[in-house]
Amino acid sequence: MENNQQDLNVLIKRRFEELEELKAKGFEPFPYSFDVNSSSEWILNNFRDGEDTSVSIAGRIMTIRRMGKASFAHIQDDKGRIQIYLKKDDIGESYDAFKLLDIGDIIGVTGYVFKTKTGEISVHVRELKLLSKSLRPLPIAKEVTDEQGNKIIFDQFADKELRYRQRYVDLIVNPEIRDTFIKRSRIVSSMRKFLDSRGYLEVETPVLQPIYGGAAARPFLTHHNALNTTLYLRIADELYLKRLIVGGFNGVYEISKDFRNEGMDRTHNPEFTMMELYVPYKDYEWMMQFVEQMLYEISMEVFGKIDFEYNGLNINFSVPWRRLSMVESIREKTGMDILSASIDELKGAARGKGIETSADDTKAGIIDEIFSTLVQPELIQPTFIIDYPVELSPLAKRHRSKEGLVERFEGYVGGKEICNAFSELNDPLDQRQRFEDQSRMREAGDQEAHQRDEDFLRALEYGMPPTAGLGIGIDRLVMLLTNQSSIRDVIFFPQMKPEA
RNA sequence: GGGCGCGUAGCUCAGGGGUAGAGCAUCUGCCUUUUAAGCAGAGGGUCGGUGGUUCGAAACCACCCGCGCUCACCA
Numbered sequence: 319m320e321n322n323q324q325d326l327n328v329l330i331k332r333r334f335e336e337l338e339e340l341k342a343k344g345f346e347p348f349p350y351s352f353d354v355n356s357s358s359e360w361i362l363n364n365f366r367d368g369e370d371t372s373v374s375i376a377g378r379i380m381t382i383r384r385m386g387k388a389s390f391a392h393i394q395d396d397k398g399r400i401q402i403y404l405k406k407d408d409i410g411e412s413y414d415a416f417k418l419l420d421i422g423d424i425i426g427v428t429g430y431v432f433k434t435k436t437g438e439i440s441v442h443v444r445e446l447k448l449l450s451k452s453l454r455p456l457p458i459a460k461e462v463t464d465e466q467g468n469k470i471i472f473d474q475f476a477d478k479e480l481r482y483r484q485r486y487v488d489l490i491v492n493p494e495i496r497d498t499f500i501k502r503s504r505i506v507s508s509m510r511k512f513l514d515s516r517g518y519l520e521v522e523t524p525v526l527q528p529i530y531g532g533a534a535a536r537p538f539l540t541h542h543n544a545l546n547t548t549l550y551l552r553i554a555d556e557l558y559l560k561r562l563i564v565g566g567f568n569g570v571y572e573i574s575k576d577f578r579n580e581g582m583d584r585t586h587n588p589e590f591t592m593m594e595l596y597v598p599y600k601d602y603e604w605m606m607q608f609v610e611q612m613l614y615e616i617s618m619e620v621f622g623k624i625d626f627e628y629n630g631l632n633i634n635f636s637v638p639w640r641r642l643s644m645v646e647s648i649r650e651k652t653g654m655d656i657l658s659a660s661i662d663e664l665k666g667a668a669r670g671k672g673i674e675t676s677a678d679d680t681k682a683g684i685i686d687e688i689f690s691t692l693v694q695p696e697l698i699q700p701t702f703i704i705d706y707p708v709e710l711s712p713l714a715k716r717h718r719s720k721e722g723l724v725e726r727f728e729g730y731v732g733g734k735e736i737c738n739a740f741s742e743l744n745d746p747l748d749q750r751q752r753f754e755d756q757s758r759m760r761e762a763g764d765q766e767a768h769q770r771d772e773d774f775l776r777a778l779e780y781g782m783p784p785t786a787g788l789g790i791g792i793d794r795l796v797m798l799l800t801n802q803s804s805i806r807d808v809i810f811f812p813q814m815k816p817e818a
Numbered sequence: 819g820g821g822c823g824c825g826u827a828g829c830u831c832a833g834g835g836g837u838a839g840a841g842c843a844u845c846u847g848c849c850u851u852u853u854a855a856g857c858a859g860a861g862g863g864u865c866g867g868u869g870g871u872u873c874g875a876a877a878c879c880a881c882c883c884g885c886g887c888u889c890a891c892c893a
Binding site: 327328329330332381383384385386387388389390392401403405406407408420421432434435436438440442454455456457458459460461462470472473474475476477478479480482483491533534535536578580581583584585586686690728735738766789791814815817 | 819825827828829830831841842843844845848849850851852853854855856861862863883884885886887888889890891892893
């Protein structure tokens with residue numbers, strides 16, 4: 319350890335020296351606890367001139383202004399920052415210790431609240447205790463607030479790679495990212511409250527699965543030594559949650575990490591968070607109203623509004639959302655009826671709109687391509703696209719009146735898909751047939767085709783009630799509600815290549 | 819995977835064949851209500867890595883590593 323210091327830069331070396339000096343003077347650099355009875359936020363909101371308010375607060379030193387025998391500093395706690403004032407006359411030998419402290423050190427102070435000449439509410443320190451010595455320099459930025467109250471930050475810590483790799487530093491110095499993650503937590507908490515209040519049971523199902531299913535995606539593989547068998551990290555929770563509906567629960571949901579072994583970009587991280595909900599005796603019509611109401615209530619509870627700006631667009635979560643059938647949406651763009659048109663006619667229509675096609679494209683594939691290129695970008699206000707071709711939806715129930723379609727909807731907001739739901743397929747014979755169709759697609763080279771799950775079929779054969787199911791991508795919902803354009807900015811530790 | 823861009827001090831960045839730069843941060847001295855505190859001085863670098871071209875490379879070339887944007891793939 320001692321030898322390693324030779325490799326450290328002068329800033330870090332200096333801090334190791336300060337650490338030793340503090341120890342030599344009898345100050346413990348890493349003590350065990352400190353009694354906190356207030357916060358920066360509370361003090362700033364509750365200070366009244368003339369009152370003698372005594373407080374104990376703790377936080378990280380973010381600025382220091384030393385003036386010989388007195389100093390000002392700001393400390394940052396969970397709620398924000400507050401200025402502290404230290405005077406040699408008041409704290410004696412602790413002032414010598416303070417001279418050895420740096421930006422980044424964590425301290426506890428006890429003192430009384432006052433207002434400085436320039437009007438800033440501050441804590442006049444009577445006692446100072448070092449709580450943790452920081453050995454690395456923080457990439458600290460200076461801030462100033464102008465006359466209009468706008469915060470101007472100089473040389474803000476901005477390197478994306480460092481921010482993602484060292485999120486702990488990012489969280490210390492960039493308050494906005496902190497706010498985004500607090501919002502994320504509140505959104506999830508609000509959703510959980512909404513689901514719990516309706517009596518649905520939060521459950522946990524396997525992450526390690528012998529057969530993966532519930533979505534079209536390539537999985538991560540792992541190996542269980544004792545069983546000497548391949549296991550897959552789940553790509554979805556769907557098939558296990560439906561087993562629980564077979565088991566008789568009156569509505570179950572799970573908020574979980576799913577894993578998909580695919581490319582990464584600003585809307586895809588290899589592990590991501592999904593909420594899936596299954597409610598017996600309901601259908602997709604009911605689920606649409608449920609989703610509308612849930613997003614309305616989350617918006618109001620977390621943000622106090624239903625109007626959002628996303629990516630320069632104005633989004634409004636009024637109920638009800640627009641509904642448009644997949645067939646109709648494509649007819650509007652191409653004049654084609656996807657149900658009656660041949661695959662060649664569809665390819666012609668696609669090429670006419672500048673969409674490339676290839677010989678091995680399936681009809682469902684072309685339809686998906688036309689939809690995502692021509693229709694999806696225009697779905698700015700919350701919209702349900704309903705009734706999908708059966709080929710695209712091997713786990714959804716056939717439409718009660720429209721041949722070749724299933725009762726499925728996806729919710730689109732700001733041109734992005736945020737949820738997927740259907741009347742769940744509960745006919746075990748039809749489900750077996752759909753798995754067999756998937757097997758043929760797999761044999762034809764589709765690596766993302768669903769695997770047949772015999773145990774799931776067995777469960778359906780015992781009988782599953784008619785059920786409505788829903789999946790919501792939490793990361794993308796948070797992006798939408800917090801106006802973030804990259805999924806990496808709503809995941810604390812996004813996937814990165816290992817450091818060299 | 820393709821295209822474009824980036825990588826220089828702890829942070830933010832300039833420099834573009836001829837001794838490695840600035841602001842903030844750090845250190846020393848002065849300073850007991852400052853706030854991008856101030857004044858005076860000082861220290862700090864594998865210029866992402868490896869090869870090459872050249873008398874001489876941070877710079878030019880090649881390859882590699884990492885990151886960003888974008889397209890493709892992908893619910």
